[in-house]
Amino acid sequence: MIELQQLNKSFGPIKAVDDLTLKVEKSTTVGFLGPNGAGKTTTIKILTNLIGATSGRALLNGVDVVSDPKMALAHVGAVVETPEFYPFLTPVETLSYLGRIRGMSPQDISSRTNEVLQQVKMEQWRSTRIGKFSKGMKQRLAIGQALLHEPDILILDEPTSGLDPRGMVEVRGIINDLKKEHYTIFMSSHLLGEVEETCDKAALIDHGKLLVYDDIDSLGKLTKVMKLEVVGSSAINDSVVGRISALPSVVQVERASQQTLVVTYEGSVESRGDLLKGVQAIGVNVISFSPVGLPLEALYMDLVKESR
Amino acid sequence: MIMMTEELKAQRNVPSDISQLPVVWRYELLKYLRSWRLYASVIIVIAVMALLYLLPPLLGESYSGTDTGTEVLVTPTTTVPGMPDGPYTVYAVGVLNRSQIDVDSLVVYRDGAMYPFADGSNWFLSEVQYGSASVYTIVFLQNVTGSVITASYEWYISPESFETLFLNFASFLIIICATFFGADAIVSEFQNRTGYLVFPNPIKRSVLFLGKFSASVTAGFMVVTIFYAVLAVLSMISARGIDDDFLLSFGYAVEFLIAAMAVAYLISSVLKGSTGATVLTFFLFVMILPIIDSVSAFSGAKIEASLTFSADAMIHILADPYPVDQVVDFGPMILNSYYPDQVLAAVTMAAYALASLVLGMYLFNRKQLAG
Numbered sequence: 197m198i199e200l201q202q203l204n205k206s207f208g209p210i211k212a213v214d215d216l217t218l219k220v221e222k223s224t225t226v227g228f229l230g231p232n233g234a235g236k237t238t239t240i241k242i243l244t245n246l247i248g249a250t251s252g253r254a255l256l257n258g259v260d261v262v263s264d265p266k267m268a269l270a271h272v273g274a275v276v277e278t279p280e281f282y283p284f285l286t287p288v289e290t291l292s293y294l295g296r297i298r299g300m301s302p303q304d305i306s307s308r309t310n311e312v313l314q315q316v317k318m319e320q321w322r323s324t325r326i327g328k329f330s331k332g333m334k335q336r337l338a339i340g341q342a343l344l345h346e347p348d349i350l351i352l353d354e355p356t357s358g359l360d361p362r363g364m365v366e367v368r369g370i371i372n373d374l375k376k377e378h379y380t381i382f383m384s385s386h387l388l389g390e391v392e393e394t395c396d397k398a399a400l401i402d403h404g405k406l407l408v409y410d411d412i413d414s415l416g417k418l419t420k421v422m423k424l425e426v427v428g429s430s431a432i433n434d435s436v437v438g439r440i441s442a443l444p445s446v447v448q449v450e451r452a453s454q455q456t457l458v459v460t461y462e463g464s465v466e467s468r469g470d471l472l473k474g475v476q477a478i479g480v481n482v483i484s485f486s487p488v489g490l491p492l493e494a495l496y497m498d499l500v501k502e503s504r
Numbered sequence: 505m506i507m508m509t510e511e512l513k514a515q516r517n518v519p520s521d522i523s524q525l526p527v528v529w530r531y532e533l534l535k536y537l538r539s540w541r542l543y544a545s546v547i548i549v550i551a552v553m554a555l556l557y558l559l560p561p562l563l564g565e566s567y568s569g570t571d572t573g574t575e576v577l578v579t580p581t582t583t584v585p586g587m588p589d590g591p592y593t594v595y596a597v598g599v600l601n602r603s604q605i606d607v608d609s610l611v612v613y614r615d616g617a618m619y620p621f622a623d624g625s626n627w628f629l630s631e632v633q634y635g636s637a638s639v640y641t642i643v644f645l646q647n648v649t650g651s652v653i654t655a656s657y658e659w660y661i662s663p664e665s666f667e668t669l670f671l672n673f674a675s676f677l678i679i680i681c682a683t684f685f686g687a688d689a690i691v692s693e694f695q696n697r698t699g700y701l702v703f704p705n706p707i708k709r710s711v712l713f714l715g716k717f718s719a720s721v722t723a724g725f726m727v728v729t730i731f732y733a734v735l736a737v738l739s740m741i742s743a744r745g746i747d748d749d750f751l752l753s754f755g756y757a758v759e760f761l762i763a764a765m766a767v768a769y770l771i772s773s774v775l776k777g778s779t780g781a782t783v784l785t786f787f788l789f790v791m792i793l794p795i796i797d798s799v800s801a802f803s804g805a806k807i808e809a810s811l812t813f814s815a816d817a818m819i820h821i822l823a824d825p826y827p828v829d830q831v832v833d834f835g836p837m838i839l840n841s842y843y844p845d846q847v848l849a850a851v852t853m854a855a856y857a858l859a860s861l862v863l864g865m866y867l868f869n870r871k872q873l874a875g
Binding site: 207241244245246247248265266267269270272274276277278279280281282284285289290293294296297298299338341351 | 517518519523524527528531534535538539696697698699700701702703704705706707708870872873874
């Protein structure tokens with residue numbers, strides 16, 4: 197379990213993390229979202245003993261990482277940013293080094309090394325010095341080292357950063373596999389689709405403050421502004437577009453094609469039916485009426501805009 | 505995926521600091537064993553030692569040779585400094601102008617004819633102390649006034665002179681080791697981002713610091729040991745022996761290595777860039793501290809607290825007896841020659857090592873990977 201209690205971190209006059217309180221229950225996967233400079237990486241750095249906190253507590257399995265980092269990190273695997281490896285070591289040697297530091301026996305290290313290298317598809321380069329690796333290979337190895345000792349908690353900072361599309365799919369697959377093994381995973385990401393695909397819950401922060409924290413499904417319903425794609429059976433003329441724009445709760449109407457409009461709409465998910473009725477009442481024979489983009493994205497944009 | 509059993513996971517405790525220390529040491533040392541820096545240091549050792557060994561003979565100053573028919577300047581006297589009165593009468597002494605001679609090869613001639621030792625009834629050879637130098641002296645027990653005394657003998661350089669020639673390079677070698685193996689050891693974890701891999705592990709920063717430091721010292725120790733081992737072999741060949749205080753000199757060298765490395769680690773914990781840390785470490789030892797030492801001698805204020813001044817004990821320790829401070833008045837100018845006190849030098853270097861390690865570790869603990 198991860199618990200942040202009134203966590204604060206200031207860099208001079210800048211408050212990077214502002215009274216952040218958050219609880220990640222055991223065996224859940226939580227996405228940590230926010231724009232650049234929101235305080236995501238700072239929070240993760242505090243959790244992984246890379247920087248200290250100005251005040252507050254960051255508990256990993258009940259142990260405060262600020263006051264007792266060694267004990268707190270005993271059962272934690274972490275990938276923060278894209279770490280660099282010692283170029284003179286091979287993946288096998290690197291995993292052996294980290295395994296020994298984590299107190300694993302030589303037998304455990306040997307068997308787990310084979311497993312994680314297979315898992316992150318790095319077996320082929322097991323004895324090649326890391327100095328020659330690409331960023332994507334290093335990122336995969338970074339995930340591998342985080343899994344080596346089968347930690348209870350995984351902390352991942354943008355785990356698919358630097359990977360090609362295939363690598364991103366593979367990493368998401370690994371995370372989904374780990375979810376089934378009941379790891380507690382806390383991951384930051386810029387990719388909202390990735391969070392929706394892999395996480396049970398998401399926390400949104402901006403300016404170091406927690407904006408919202410809930411289940412992914414519940415979050416999607418929270419959004420006030422959403423985009424709906426309206427497709428008519430025939431071309432929709434400009435006067436009709438003007439009338440749709442004048443409907444209650446419609447913020448903006450964009451034309452995607454002769455028959456298709458994208459309507460930006462402010463209101464609850466439930467009241468979406470009123471909009472459909474309004475459009476039909478204007479005389480459009482609607483053949484398709486569906487949300488555009490991800491619910492989380494809409495919420496993200498909504499909340500971040502509000503907080504700025 | 506094969507999973508570790510819950511029992512095995514439960515058994516896996518957080519390792520102790522003591523057990524983590526050799527792990528860090530081992531993998532850090534591997535870094536040096538696989539890096540160009542260690543090999544560069546060894547190549548520097550070999551190149552400089554070859555140069556020092558070959559250059560004097562090439563310039564006409566051999567380490568050994570044979571003097572044939574060399575005239576001995578005889579001084580009539582009845583006493584020999586440092587030699588107690590014995591059951592003999594001294595008539596004169598003659599000095600052989602070489603630091604070491606092969607006593608068995610010595611043949612003395614009087615007016616061109618062999619002048620035998622005759623069981624010590626004609627003359628005997630003695631090492632006599634004149635000030636801080638000891639010289640071979642023929643003590644004549646017969647009146648040789650008016651005779652021309654010549655001698656033939658094999659000579660060779662003394663271990664002290666031979667080793668001193670090389671040891672002037674030892675402190676520079678240690679500075680190179682501190683720069684190569686210590687200057688960027690800490691700062692590179694931040695600048696090269698390897699800290700992102702290592703710090704989020706159940707290991708104290710102080711253990712990382714000490715593990716890395718001991719690996720750096722080990723790498724430096726290997727280089728210094730090679731230097732002293734090669735010097736010992738060369739000394740055996742050229743000076744037919746090793747100075748009595750050779751091992752003490754090695755001890756001072758290792759102590760200076762530890763102190764210099766600790767200072768390098770302190771600098772590495774303070775600065776934010778590898779280049780700055782490397783340049784500052786190197787120039788601190790080759791320029792800044794030696795300037796302080798020179799000013800000390802010029803101004804007449806002996807600064808025992810200088811690390812490089814104390815390190816000179818590794819050279820002076822070979823001198824027999826150990827040199828004492830001298831003040832030479834040249835009229836308009838007074839020249840001071842200061843030598844570090846043997847005990848104080850050891851204490852000073854230990855103090856530098858300890859203070860730098862404690863402060864460096866404190867700063868490393870507080871340093872944040874915020875970039």
